[in-house]
Amino acid sequence: MPQKPSLVQLQQKIRELERETARLKQVEAELRNSEERFRELAELLPQIIFEMDAEGRLIFVNQRAFEHFQYTRQEFEQGLNAFDIIIPEDRTSALENVKKILNGKRIPPNEYSLLRKDQSTFPAIVLSAPVMHEKKPVGLRGIIIDITERKKAEEALRGEKERFRVLVEEAPLGIALIEKSGRYKYINPKFTEIFGYALEDIPDGRTWFEKAYPDPLYRKRAILSWKNEFSKKKLGKEGYWVFKVTCRDGALKTIQFRPAALDNDDCFIIYEDITEQKQLEAQLMQSQKLEAIGTLTSGISHNFRNILTVILMNCEILKKKYQDDARLSSNVDSMISYAKRGSRLVDELMEFSRQEPKKEFQPLNLSVLLKEIYQLLENTLDKVIQLQLKVPESIPVIGDYSELSQVFMNLATNARDAMPGGGRLRIEAGHNGKQARVLVSDSGQGMDKATLERCFEPFFTTKPVDKGTGLGLSTAYGTVKKHGGEITVFSEPGKGTTFELYFPISFLDEKTEPRPVSKAQPVRNKKILVVDDEAAICKLLTQLLSNFGFQAEYVLDGKGALKKFKQFDPDLVLLDINMPEMSGKACAEELIKLDPKANIVMMSGYEMSSLSEKHQKLIKGFLTKPINTGELLNQLDKVLE
Numbered sequence: 164m165p166q167k168p169s170l171v172q173l174q175q176k177i178r179e180l181e182r183e184t185a186r187l188k189q190v191e192a193e194l195r196n197s198e199e200r201f202r203e204l205a206e207l208l209p210q211i212i213f214e215m216d217a218e219g220r221l222i223f224v225n226q227r228a229f230e231h232f233q234y235t236r237q238e239f240e241q242g243l244n245a246f247d248i249i250i251p252e253d254r255t256s257a258l259e260n261v262k263k264i265l266n267g268k269r270i271p272p273n274e275y276s277l278l279r280k281d282q283s284t285f286p287a288i289v290l291s292a293p294v295m296h297e298k299k300p301v302g303l304r305g306i307i308i309d310i311t312e313r314k315k316a317e318e319a320l321r322g323e324k325e326r327f328r329v330l331v332e333e334a335p336l337g338i339a340l341i342e343k344s345g346r347y348k349y350i351n352p353k354f355t356e357i358f359g360y361a362l363e364d365i366p367d368g369r370t371w372f373e374k375a376y377p378d379p380l381y382r383k384r385a386i387l388s389w390k391n392e393f394s395k396k397k398l399g400k401e402g403y404w405v406f407k408v409t410c411r412d413g414a415l416k417t418i419q420f421r422p423a424a425l426d427n428d429d430c431f432i433i434y435e436d437i438t439e440q441k442q443l444e445a446q447l448m449q450s451q452k453l454e455a456i457g458t459l460t461s462g463i464s465h466n467f468r469n470i471l472t473v474i475l476m477n478c479e480i481l482k483k484k485y486q487d488d489a490r491l492s493s494n495v496d497s498m499i500s501y502a503k504r505g506s507r508l509v510d511e512l513m514e515f516s517r518q519e520p521k522k523e524f525q526p527l528n529l530s531v532l533l534k535e536i537y538q539l540l541e542n543t544l545d546k547v548i549q550l551q552l553k554v555p556e557s558i559p560v561i562g563d564y565s566e567l568s569q570v571f572m573n574l575a576t577n578a579r580d581a582m583p584g585g586g587r588l589r590i591e592a593g594h595n596g597k598q599a600r601v602l603v604s605d606s607g608q609g610m611d612k613a614t615l616e617r618c619f620e621p622f623f624t625t626k627p628v629d630k631g632t633g634l635g636l637s638t639a640y641g642t643v644k645k646h647g648g649e650i651t652v653f654s655e656p657g658k659g660t661t662f663e664l665y666f667p668i669s670f671l672d673e674k675t676e677p678r679p680v681s682k683a684q685p686v687r688n689k690k691i692l693v694v695d696d697e698a699a700i701c702k703l704l705t706q707l708l709s710n711f712g713f714q715a716e717y718v719l720d721g722k723g724a725l726k727k728f729k730q731f732d733p734d735l736v737l738l739d740i741n742m743p744e745m746s747g748k749a750c751a752e753e754l755i756k757l758d759p760k761a762n763i764v765m766m767s768g769y770e771m772s773s774l775s776e777k778h779q780k781l782i783k784g785f786l787t788k789p790i791n792t793g794e795l796l797n798q799l800d801k802v803l804e
Contacts, residue, residue: 221239246258253275340431358416471788472789475789480706480710529601533571570664581659594668609654651663688714689735690714692718693717713799716733766788
């Protein structure tokens, strides 16, 4: 029989059991503490913490799960399945991943769309690990990270990238991204449109400089500019540079460069083609110069008309006084002819300065005009250019003498510029009874097809910026069209250029200067008061008027005119517009106050359009200097009859 344990042994066993019980209680307390710490930590985490069994039932979730999924703790504890909070489209993938984990395989974090109680969704990353019991997987535990904000940020970034891509791709400016090493990393379509180069054409900065600046000296200047800016590390802070760039097709364009250094030392460059802008600026400057010249010309022309007036009146007096001396009369006629040519020149200058309106077209002899152009060219063109002229005695047309003169001068100037080393300029004209035909041809450089197609376009020119405005041929074209004509051009490189012009023939008589009427002369014993600040004009006018039977006296200013008007009581006042102290306009107003029926004929170096409507109503006539005797007498007779 087994021996019964002694009392001592029993007491020892009891003490061992007590110690084991105490140890187990301590382990249990530590386990509870550990579990409590785990729960507290799980509740503090911003992510969702979960644990599920092998069937997918959720055993534990932290507070974040209630907030995200909108389920209550009771609903979770009643056996909510983990697959119920995954959208149907992702459940198959999720189930396969769970099986892999339970089979001991490691899988990377997975992205799923998860379902809330209200069926709304949110994107999440799920990290999982197996729950082991006795070395066997019995479930999963893991973390769910809501990536809604990250998705929004990624979407925003994609949107920004797309907008940037569209902005760069569709930008109206050329853009290039260049690495620190000098390799071209990117160019946009506008870059290729401007320069013609694709990315493979300019793999690096060296290739770009060689192609863009083929001239070694100019290339050196461009490279030095870049090196200086890179050494300063101030790209994008110093404004911009402007260089002329040779494009792939050989065209030379003015480009404005705006570089900017990036944080990684790459360089971002914007290229703006300002070729047309620079051309317009040059044309504007030229236009401003012409406007200034026009203003100066206007003043000179006005004074020149006074000079011509004196010359013509002296000639008229001489002609009348020595009318029986044929030799002297011939000399005087020659002087009158040249003075009238000077008057036409003044008309052209005044029209150029925009101080006078266009005159109505008049009958004229195109042959005479072309002969005068020929004489002018003989005196102005270099002797290395051989001039030839072939025109009939008369080609009657209707037109404006000054405008047509300018047309042929423009064509002759173009011909001269096309023959810098000399050549032949030929002007030939004729008519068939219905049309006048003029040929202006040169033996110069000629034009290629592209230039020929654009030669009549406004502002188009192949000359350097400071050598022409590109308006000569376009103006000629417009003038010819305005005269009811046609102009065409024929040219080939190296074979010269020919302009062919056609004008309608006129069957009207050429305009002649009005002359004094020799028969049935009106009685000219009327009193005339001449008012002009030019003493020479006053003296000659009074002498001329006296020769034709008028009683004429003069004064040199407006105030004197008012005093003399009361004393002399003239039948007509010849009044100059431009006078110091009191102008002719102010004087006319005062004269009308003295006598509302006063006969006032104004004189000026400008046309009548320079007078306001108010002042035009005050006067009975208007004479433009230089004053022609026939026009003067006809005007006086008309007012005084």
